Amino acid sequence: CTHYLFIVVVAVNSTLLTINAGDYIFYTDWAWTSFVVFSISQTLMLTVGACYYLTFTGVPGTATYYALIMTVYTWIAKGAWFAFGYPYDFIVTPVWLPSAMLLDLAYWATKKNKHSLILFGGVLVGMSLPLFNMVNLITVADPLETAFKYPSPTLPPYMTPIEPQVGKFYNSPVALGAGAGAVLACTFAALGCKLTTWTYRWMAAWSQSG
16 A cells, blocks of 8 residues: 555656646747756656655566656646647657666666666666657657747746847757756665665554554
């Protein structure tokens, strides 16, 4: 029971945060800067939840299962948004699945070594997700066209860009997102593993108190 409770809670929260971080397609002037920020945020949300679930179960393959749950939840939520006039096609590509598969591979290939999962898995996810995210951006409707076609649900007035920010960080948003993500994802992979330890301690304390 606890096992399913945690996966549902973590996956739902992770999906909600990822959905709110995934609307870079609307940000016309901030498109590339937003791509970097949102690629990193999605990398971190996937990594911490997938490592948590993976080490909690100890079964290689559950990171991919976790990413699948996130994908399905996102499709459902975006389907609801579609009813309010949002375009649907910009989020349907399951960008988290291939990166989660790399996490599973790192865990399985090193015979369930937690430290290898943190180091190798974190780097693989951090470097791969911005690449898949760019594929997502390329395969959907043109972001500028979509942004001008759907002007109402973009940004509140106080957040509207004043001047173009394209290339503000670096000329390649994929390279910057992959570099930053590879470093940060290791930290969040470690956090995901630590959450498993804390969960086991909480379960043990709760069972003794009962």
